[in-house]
Amino acid sequence: MPISPCPPIGDSDWPSSVADMREGFAGKLNVYRTMAHHPSLLRSWAPLRQHIVVDNALGPIRSEIVILRTGHRLGSSYEWAHHVSRARSLGISDERIRAVAAMPEGEDGLIVRAVDALFDWRHIPAALESELADRIGREAIFDLIATVGFYITLGGILMTYETPIDDAIASELEANPI
Incomplete structure (x- = not known):
């Protein structure tokens, strides 16, 4: 290697x-x-x-859903591992975390569909944007889009330079895999 x-x-x-x-x-x-x-x-x-x-309009739980889906779509083991740990610390269940890698229902599903739209079409279609706006608000949509872009950039850095998962996170997930 x-x-x-x-x-x-x-x-x-x-x-x-x-x-x-x-x-x-x-x-x-x-x-x-x-x-x-x-x-x-x-x-x-x-x-x-x-x-x-820290200061986004999504709030910590929604933000983690966005980041987990982004890490999953990127195939970034670093982002996935670190944000599984952070999601757990916020009280998000392993079942809910695993669902983000599939297609969850409810609000999580709406958020996952928006992340997927950004990956697949580079925008959120009008009908989905309207549904999101009703559910989470427009500022949160802007922050969702910015979060995806932010973590795509980080994922690119991580995967280009093969950045290792931090030891504490690796140990945590080895002891308690998702």
Whole structure:
């Protein structure tokens, strides 16, 4: 197996231009330690990450449904594993998580169909957008679209550079597989 040209950067090699970010979100996960190979991208990423991950109109549960489906559609084992862990920490059952990889019913199904539309058609068709707007609101639709794009970008980085699943997540899923 070839060695990645951009493995996660360790503390001793952390770029000085983003030294202030190492103790925050950027130093906690291999995805951002990989992104640290491009310090200005990592610094620019931070405000969008804050909105997508923390301050979005979807709320934490809907956001995880979007991210899980995006990770599934990408085939990104890193995103899937990390967001199975996060979904569990939010109280989402394994049954519900597994359903996201298939076709769930109800609101989760509506969200999954919207994610799939973005993958398949690069837009959400009008009838589905209207149904979503009635259910979750337009700002949440914008955040759904942005979340998919955000995680497609992260997935591209992760899969291009074969970023390993963080040890704690790998251990968690080994002990309690989905």
